[in-house]
Amino acid sequence: MSKAVAGFSKLNKQEKIEWIAKEYFANPEEATNLIKKYWNSDADLQKLHDEFIENTITNFYLPLGIAPNFNINGKNFTIPMAIEESSVVAAASKAAKFWSARGGFKTTVLDTEKIGQVHFIYKGDKSKLESFFTAVKNKLIEGVSTLTQNMEKRGGGIRDIVLRDKTDALDNYYQLHATFNTIDSMGANFINSCLEKFAEILKSEAEQHTAFTEEEKQIQVVMSILSNYVPNCIVRAEVSCPVEDLNEDKNISPEDFAEKFITAVTIAEKEPYRAVTHNKGIMNGIDAVVIATGNDFRAVEAGVHAYASKDGSYSSLSHATVENGIFRFWIDVPLALGTVGGLTSLHPMVKLSLEMLGKPSAKELMQIVAVAGLAQNFAALRSLTTTGIQKGHMKMHLMNILNQLKATETEKLKAVKHFETNTVSHAAAVNYIEELRKENSEKQTVQ
Numbered sequence: 001m002s003k004a005v006a007g008f009s010k011l012n013k014q015e016k017i018e019w020i021a022k023e024y025f026a027n028p029e030e031a032t033n034l035i036k037k038y039w040n041s042d043a044d045l046q047k048l049h050d051e052f053i054e055n056t057i058t059n060f061y062l063p064l065g066i067a068p069n070f071n072i073n074g075k076n077f078t079i080p081m082a083i084e085e086s087s088v089v090a091a092a093s094k095a096a097k098f099w100s101a102r103g104g105f106k107t108t109v110l111d112t113e114k115i116g117q118v119h120f121i122y123k124g125d126k127s128k129l130e131s132f133f134t135a136v137k138n139k140l141i142e143g144v145s146t147l148t149q150n151m152e153k154r155g156g157g158i159r160d161i162v163l164r165d166k167t168d169a170l171d172n173y174y175q176l177h178a179t180f181n182t183i184d185s186m187g188a189n190f191i192n193s194c195l196e197k198f199a200e201i202l203k204s205e206a207e208q209h210t211a212f213t214e215e216e217k218q219i220q221v222v223m224s225i226l227s228n229y230v231p232n233c234i235v236r237a238e239v240s241c242p243v244e245d246l247n248e249d250k251n252i253s254p255e256d257f258a259e260k261f262i263t264a265v266t267i268a269e270k271e272p273y274r275a276v277t278h279n280k281g282i283m284n285g286i287d288a289v290v291i292a293t294g295n296d297f298r299a300v301e302a303g304v305h306a307y308a309s310k311d312g313s314y315s316s317l318s319h320a321t322v323e324n325g326i327f328r329f330w331i332d333v334p335l336a337l338g339t340v341g342g343l344t345s346l347h348p349m350v351k352l353s354l355e356m357l358g359k360p361s362a363k364e365l366m367q368i369v370a371v372a373g374l375a376q377n378f379a380a381l382r383s384l385t386t387t388g389i390q391k392g393h394m395k396m397h398l399m400n401i402l403n404q405l406k407a408t409e410t411e412k413l414k415a416v417k418h419f420e421t422n423t424v425s426h427a428a429a430v431n432y433i434e435e436l437r438k439e440n441s442e443k444q445t446v447q
């Protein structure tokens with residue numbers, strides 16, 4: 001058991017590393033060396049990363065892969081993806097290529113509304129609160145003008161504030177429910193700053209409101225915070241083609257493929273156990289681009305899964321139909337993203353990713369991210385309903401197994417060749433490498 005530590009954040013980086021190495025590791029020197037091995041040799045770059053968070057000791061790498069050949073609304077994109085899962089980038093690239101030969105992806109941003117709420121307790125007459133709110137609404141909006149003026153210049157700002165009665169859920173519980181347009185920023189800081197100011201104005205105006213009793217004047221603000229549930233910040237991505245064009249797999253007819261594919265989507269629409277995994281596959285694509293572009297993947301995840309449950313049962317985010325011989329597959333997904341602010345101009349890899357995407361606006365990024373999700377879902381369902389996913393997945397995972405076995409470059413080349421025609425499994429890879437090494441040592445003994 002390690003000792004509790006006081007004043008840890010005051011220690012410098014070296015001292016923090018010494019502490020963690022000494023307290024938690026059997027071999028402190030080895031742990032220290034590993035921590036330092038992951039430092040960037042460019043001291044300024046390392047300092048930049050150190051200062052993103054508190055108590056940084058080193059960096060934690062994720063691969064940044066690229067998926068080319070995405071045709072989105074007639075424009076070609078190569079999409080950056082930061083992800084550790086072996087098969088994701090390959091699957092995205094495959095789906096991109098498949099659909100670029102069939103008209104590409106079409107996208108539409110349906111709305112970009114962001115939401116924030118001031119949650120408060122008011123003990124009194126509801127109609128008096130309503131008249132108070134009507135009287136004070138403009139003061140709330142004017143009170144944040146210094147915060148909103150820049151956003152307004154860019155075409156955004158506050159859309160509306162409404163008073164919501166939530167007393168059915170909790171005694172005396174009301175909200176100021178505010179909606180915003182934050183243009184190219186994700187807007188969390190802007191929204192939270194506005195909300196905290198609304199709360200301050202709400203309280204002070206209530207204290208001076210002569211129609212209120214003494215108790216009614218004492219509005220208790222519980223908290224002011226944006227909502228990551230953004231059901232009106234929605235983008236649609238879709239693909240479609242004549243059924244007969246779903247003709248890449250020689251083992252299944254296009255008609256059978258379309259039917260099986262739609263059944264698989266319907267299962268995810270109806271069955272929560274399947275829907276969660278189905279949507280996880282979509283998030284493989286979405287998160288990878290969200291991370292590469294410096295956006296908050298936790299916010300996106302929370303919002304997406306809430307949206308997937310909006311009708312009372314967790315369901316698929318994507319849908320598919322065949323009508324008049326046309327196969328259509330689409331996704332509606334809530335994505336609150338930014339291409340300015342946050343890490344976007346700070347993290348060099350984020351800047352690189354955004355430049356790779358042509359420096360998109362937030363709306364354009366929403367479309368690209370939704371496409372990555374749909375492509376991933378298409379690739380997963382295509383494998384699941386035809387060959388099964390393990391074949392492709394294990395092929396991609398082979399390199400991880402070989403690295404675990406500390407295979408040399410020659411062994412890797414031989415193993416990759418061997419498993420082109422043999423089924424990959426952990427045990428099969430271990431056997432193969434063991435056999436290879438046995439053969440080699442026998443050869444050496446003979447020589």
Ligand code: MEV
Nearest residue numbers: 277278280281380381389
């Ligand atoms: C694995 O990361 C994702 C899948 O399970 C998605 C799915 O089942 O649709 C393959």
